[in-house]
Amino acid sequence: MPCGLASLGGEPLRRLLHCWVVSACVWISGAAFAQAADTGCRLQIITSYPESFYRPFVERFSSDHGRTCVTNKNTIALMRHMREGRRPVADVVWTSSPVAFAALDAEGLLDHRPELSFDPSHFGGLVVDDASGARFGFALSQIGLMWKPDGETIGPTAEVELLAQDRYRNRIGMTSPARSGTTHLFIETVLQNQGWDEGWALLSRIGSNLATVTARSFGVREGIARNRFVLGIGIDFLAKAANETQPRIAFAPLRDSAVFPASVGIARTGAENPLAVNFVEFLRSDTGQNLLLRPAIARIPVNPDLWGQVGFEPEQSAGAAFDAALAARRLPIVNALFDEMITYRYLELAEIRAGIDRLMAAPEAADDPQLRNLIAEARDRVETVPVASFMSDAAELISQLEGSDLVDLSANGEGTLRDSWSRDFSGRFSRARELIARGDARLAELTSERAP
Template sequence: MRRPGQTCVAITGLAAVLWALALLVAAAAADNAPADELRIITSYQADVVQPLQEAFERSHPGIRIRVLNKNTHAAVDEVLAGNDRRFDLFWASAPEAFAVLDKAGRLIDLGHGPHADFAWSAVGWTWRGPRDGPVPQDWNDLLDPAFAQGIAMSHPMRSGTMHSLLETILQDRGWQAGWAWILELAGQLSTISARSFGVLEGVESGDFAIGLTIDFLALTRSDRGLVFRYGRPVIIIPARIAALRGGTRPQAAAAFMDFVLSPEGQRILLRSDIRRIPVDPDIRAELAQSLHPEVRAALNFSWSRYDPELAARRYWEVKQLFEAFVARDLLLRRELWRRLRALEQALPPERARIRRLLTWMPLTEHQARSAPQDRETLLEWAERSHTILRDAEALIRRLEQPR
């Protein structure tokens, strides 16, 4: 008769053997992928990827492409964790994501440097036309009470382009003034969507009056009634593609990068269902007349360019501060802004004091970047935000009392 201890040892040994076999099968599946398979992880939807993919495969019949669509934040996390699925290329609109991966040593140079810019973009807002009522002309117009609870945006943890939009504001206005604008914008928000396309779909359906977005996402939906306006000043953001460490098809990856940057690949970006601004100046000249004048001007000046390195240095902090100070207590912050605007009888100094609280980011950039990137920091930031909101609410409640 087998003793219980012997049974346990046998089961444990069998489990170990099965686990080892599973690892071998997984490794073999990765190592024995078709020799012609190029793996791309991208934040782009099929309407951007497929035209370039199909054109590339026609000119390179020996290479087959497999694409995984994943939001930028999740894609960066996967690559930083080791790129276990051995993707060959990363392709996205948020340039700071590439700077983060480059700093971590996750990108390789196949002839274009650690990454290559292939298109330009800029951020702004969209609405469904024709619109009854006012239309925002600049960023500050979005703070007008006429748009209260009518604006939608996506979460920067789920949308690389929304992280770039926040950085556009912070880089243009500076840390404190930029956060003051973002915190006041929170009072205008109808929702924070988990998807960039959720914002556009909501504007199309009439659920939201205004949607914050990046140019090409709205411009490709102009046939559905969407109108897009660039925020001023127009700050040009490069979209990038890069080869990944751990990929298994470097020659195919280099060929695809070459194609995207070639005249043929750049010209595909001009299609009405893609609407990207090519980096190739000769190809870009073909749409010069249709480019917004401020975009043409911004392309000619270095001061109007986005700083991906700066955005990368505070990549984690900006996302987490948005979560702690905007997303976490959105309903309360929005309600306090509504109540503040209703205090018509309050004296200007009293209203100004409450406004200062509602637009106050209590952490400097240095303090935020010096904090440990751990759960305790996130809880501390959330508590600081909530404390400020409680203080503002106490002041509002006192002023709401009959005098």
Template structure:
């Protein structure tokens, strides 16, 4: 057998193997990756374009929905997932997804692992069990339209409490926390900053001042930046990117009343495009991927400290800031996430008209009491008005129940129990708001009747009443004497006859 023949035979023997290598796709070079995300299009489009440019054989499909809906979608498709990566959302929801078996373990590349610290401000940037990782850092606060505030003669708010001032009535936009993970964080931050009872009092007043509750958090900056509303409760990058894009808006973090929280990324359990999912996560957490956060359309903070070397001049660096933040309890936030969001909707979002009416009356009477102060005794009216405020400020769930593990688990897993609780909450809120309105009206009556002109009028009426009673007595006496006279005359005539 010649050398050429031997070579041809060897080629024939190995040809199938060679062909199989040629046609077998290299991981990440063909196919698709399906990304579930609550991010706004201005964020995910930047990442889709950059990722597809780096891996031209992979198509990124986006499934956009709010964070709570992302969690619900993963739950519904748990046995047959149609997504590969969950990109975006706070710690509370990612921790719940991990605990429910919705995420797969994933180990970062050493290059990313070494440049992402374990925690920042007491919050983990990496899940200790490797089920999810921070992909960006976010703070929470207030954006406002400077032109709108000037046009409506409104002061610039400086903290959460300012938003309870009735001067902002109808000027505030907020998303539903049940549809927005960032708004859920704002609600939970307020509850943890002020405590359960005082936190709900503040939320109920902000809710009464709000002109709308949007179904997506991205609608809030849209409405504020074009001047439909003056103030919006938002995650920081909405406010910062709006300013960067030239809108007449500014953003601030309420001092000592916010957190810097990781926005997470994780691999969906039993992903059908596992290798491509790995590539996408690696890209987002690479130096290149983290640097995309400086894009003015995004304006977010990287979780990689080394990425700030390439940050624009003056860009906020959370790793170097002296800003004070609250000590956020992520375990508590995860435990009661569903409870808090549902309760907010039941007593604020869906009862907005009654809540709005009650607080509008309370604020009007507060103003009247202030005017009457020093003129009349307002102690009784003040006491009655405080009863109204208490009615309009009290949630139907107490602090201990909100922190009860068994109650929260049953509320999430037992539909009949949850429905029963919600029915009680709705009835509680409706009754309390009606009672608050009535009590405020009663307080007004208590001021009104003590005003000098009203007191004088009452005195004159009482005096006139006394005089009328005297005239009535004289009249009755005269009539009585006349009747007696008639009777005596009648008796005399009868005797004469």
């Protein structure tokens, strides 16, 4: 449709409006930063980082190597994008989660460049790079707690059990691990450090203290800044990165938690693009490492010469080992269980926990076996999951979860595996309410017996 200004009525007006719309779309496409679908891009990056983080790096790299395009998705969506071969086809994968890299590598979606990997001795003994060259660390991260400095007082490191204390009921914020790779690191840290059964029991108690489950990781920081809750679970750089419009947020890493390498990797589909290697090398160069020191970015560089500037001491921070391969294998199971147990039920969980705590606080609970048994069974109902430890990375469960949610898993149409877990948790929580009601009745009976 040709453009013209002959008239402002009828068909000419429609043509003019059409031209305005087309022109606006062309302008937006040309001006928007890192349009992923632009075929003129010399390098395609997919990342879970927000634009406020990646823009300085991409602008600096593009000034030397030509236009670089970025697709931004949360970690879980990023993995799905890669698995399904969606467009734009990525040359480089750039994210904080080592679990994402382990999962993508297991599926053959990453190129291997062992010649680019460095030995741990290069990083003060920390394992930063994958020896096979599937990923390369460019920054270090820690999972922990964030809060307003003028509010809580927490030491240089935090115990995860702190989050389960009654005083934090309705005062904690976090993201679902199905929406955030960093939250998944927290969940896996608890499960690996505490053990499968004890870990889920602790996560249940933490879940009963949630004020909300945010849509994205950075929503936790925003919630603290706006006084929506007191403590947030997240990653260090979200707490530390700030600008003049944002309040300062304090952060303490979890004790006995691993130091996670935030990494970059070359996608199998980018193996022939030499700029993919250039970008990896740029992030680890002096220029790239010093960009991490900007207050608005506030990351721990992998360059040991810069650790003193950010107060990082690896001998005190190395923490526990973390099995990224195990976490990658069972990621669909862990995420589904967490959502069914906590994300969708944290308000109900809080009510049940309040009832359990009320019964436990009664003096009669110490002396009456019947009341103690009711309390123990109620706790068991809300602190356990319908998957045993030895099945936590079972291939048959994973294949069912990764298949279509519309496909029934049984001939009689009882629904998907996810549906069965949802019904299981509903039944567990309903039974816990019944047990609490029986406990209240038993407590009333004991009280009346002791009345003069």
